[in-house]
Amino acid sequence: xxxxxxxxxxxxxxxxxxxxxxxxxxxxxxxxxxxxxxxxxxxxxxxxxxxxxxxxxxxxxxxxxxxxxxxxxxxxxxxxxxxxxxxxxxxxxxxxxxxxxxxxxxxxxxxxxxxxxxxxxxxxxxxxxxxxxxxxxxxxxxxxxxxxxxxxxxxxxxxxxxxxxxxxxxxxxxxxxxxxxxxxxxxxxxxxxxxxxxxxxxxxxxxxxxxxxxxxxxxxx
Amino acid sequence: xxxxxxxxxxxxxxxxxxxxxxxxxxxxxxxxxxxxxxxxxxxxxxxxxxxxxxxxxxxxxxxxxxxxxxxxxxxxxxxxxxxxxxxxxxxxxxxxxxxxxxxxxxxxxxxxxxxxxxxxxxxxxxxxxxxxxxxxxxxxxxxxxxxxxxxxxxxxxxxxxxxxxxxxxxxxxxxxxxxxxxxxxxxxxxxxxxxxxxxxxxxxxxxxxxxxxxxxxxxxx
DNA sequence: TCAAAAGTGTTCAGACTACACCCATGA
DNA sequence: TCATGGGTGTAGTCTGAACACTTTTGA
Numbered sequence: 001x002x003x004x005x006x007x008x009x010x011x012x013x014x015x016x017x018x019x020x021x022x023x024x025x026x027x028x029x030x031x032x033x034x035x036x037x038x039x040x041x042x043x044x045x046x047x048x049x050x051x052x053x054x055x056x057x058x059x060x061x062x063x064x065x066x067x068x069x070x071x072x073x074x075x076x077x078x079x080x081x082x083x084x085x086x087x088x089x090x091x092x093x094x095x096x097x098x099x100x101x102x103x104x105x106x107x108x109x110x111x112x113x114x115x116x117x118x119x120x121x122x123x124x125x126x127x128x129x130x131x132x133x134x135x136x137x138x139x140x141x142x143x144x145x146x147x148x149x150x151x152x153x154x155x156x157x158x159x160x161x162x163x164x165x166x167x168x169x170x171x172x173x174x175x176x177x178x179x180x181x182x183x184x185x186x187x188x189x190x191x192x193x194x195x196x197x198x199x200x201x202x203x204x205x206x207x208x209x210x211x212x213x214x215x216x217x218x219x220x221x
Numbered sequence: 222x223x224x225x226x227x228x229x230x231x232x233x234x235x236x237x238x239x240x241x242x243x244x245x246x247x248x249x250x251x252x253x254x255x256x257x258x259x260x261x262x263x264x265x266x267x268x269x270x271x272x273x274x275x276x277x278x279x280x281x282x283x284x285x286x287x288x289x290x291x292x293x294x295x296x297x298x299x300x301x302x303x304x305x306x307x308x309x310x311x312x313x314x315x316x317x318x319x320x321x322x323x324x325x326x327x328x329x330x331x332x333x334x335x336x337x338x339x340x341x342x343x344x345x346x347x348x349x350x351x352x353x354x355x356x357x358x359x360x361x362x363x364x365x366x367x368x369x370x371x372x373x374x375x376x377x378x379x380x381x382x383x384x385x386x387x388x389x390x391x392x393x394x395x396x397x398x399x400x401x402x403x404x405x406x407x408x409x410x411x412x413x414x415x416x417x418x419x420x421x422x423x424x425x426x427x428x429x430x431x432x433x434x435x436x437x438x439x440x441x442x
Numbered sequence: 443t444c445a446a447a448a449g450t451g452t453t454c455a456g457a458c459t460a461c462a463c464c465c466a467t468g469a
Numbered sequence: 470t471c472a473t474g475g476g477t478g479t480a481g482t483c484t485g486a487a488c489a490c491t492t493t494t495g496a
Contacts, residue, residue: 170485
């Protein structure tokens with residue numbers, strides 16, 4: 001099992017980035033290269049339990065707001081030595097939680113990845129593609145955002161995860177209409193430059209939910 | 222590995238049904254119940270190759286127009302005896318190809334499944350949900366339809382796979398606008414009841430392709 | 443009073459559904 | 470010429486992108 005764990009970093013600054021959790025290999029093969037966290041499955045646990053257990057060594061498990069299966073990588077020669085099959089997972093950690101990391105482990109921006117071990121590079125790319133797609137038709141943003149947030153913050157989070165800037169106006173309307181976000185009624189304090197105080201929102205659910213199931217060919221009625 | 226292989230049966234009649242390929246277990250455990258085709262992975266093949274090899278015993282491999290990974294089922298107690306992990310696949314066979322089947326193997330309508338072995342029932346349900354979703358945002362219909370077809374036939378195929386009737390008019394326009402289907406220029410002969418001859422179409426590609434990537438939050442421009 | 447940030451209003455285009463209407467064929 | 474099945478026209482709704490404009494704050 002291998003997990004691609006994402007978090008949006010630097011939410012308060014103006015240039016947030018989508019980061020992925022990697023650890024640096026101390027031993028051959030691929031010494032010095034960066035790898036996804038993971039490990040072997042035990043006989044008494046299922047895959048999801050196993051991934052959560054493996055990640056507990058890297059990040060606080062309670063901070064993983066969403067975890068789902070991605071693809072299985074099974075090419076016979078994908079790693080040297082005994083034949084190994086990798087079942088990959090997508091994990092999401094909300095901002096701004098910054099759990100303590102072991103010394104060999106770091107967050108890396110997905111737009112500037114270090115040399116990656118084995119076939120872990122394509123796995124990160126696959127995971128991001130899946131995240132991008134799900135941002136547009138599910139409420140999966142709940143797993144990246146703080147509990148309460150201003151719309152401009154959410155705009156930056158979506159922008160980092162999608163890889164392009166989105167309009168806060170339309171984000172509010174799309175997510176509002178679908179019932180994905182709810183206003184809390186409270187407002188944030190403006191920064192030192194002034195500006196109108198921002199209304200705060202939260203995600204309505206903290207479980208993934210498909211909000212826009214059919215692009216076309218939806219059932220009649 | 223286990224494969225959920227679908228085909229739409231009775232395309233020429235007026236009530237086509239979505240069928241799944243099952244074989245009946247002759248031995249305990251679960252003797253007499255119906256199971257998905259599959260088998261064990263060899264050390265020198267990847268999962269896709271393995272699934273194709275396993276299915277060759279059941280259906281002609283050339284008839285599998287599409288094959289993709291689904292989920293991994295890994296609960297420790299999902300089958301009795303030694304712990305087994307099932308990686309499931311979705312396979313699609315075009316109509317009206319009707320390959321010869323071994324005596325223990327049959328097509329069963331998904332709406333009227335026999336008693337299923339182990340956890341294979343939920344696997345079929347999961348596969349159909351994925352198929353339904355992909356019909357609306359990809360060109361995956363190519364793997365269920367004949368090479369050339371009238372729109373009313375395609376309407377029945379989509380209806381069987383989706384579980385509800387669709388409008389042939391709008392199907393034509395949606396798939397036409399997206400470039401999924403192309404008119405061949407030829408027409409079919411009317412049946413004995415008369416009626417205007419139907420124009421024939423074919424799918425433009427025979428490889429899966431996402432046609433409607435973003436439900437919302439698409440990139441600017 | 444001005445700049446900055448947030449929020450609202452408005453317009454526009456595209457996609458999809460539903461349904462009425464027209465066309466071509468066999469008996 | 471009529472029943473049958475196929476195809477086209479069209480209206481109407483909904484969604485979302487873009488962008489101008491207004492509101493609320495700190496300095």
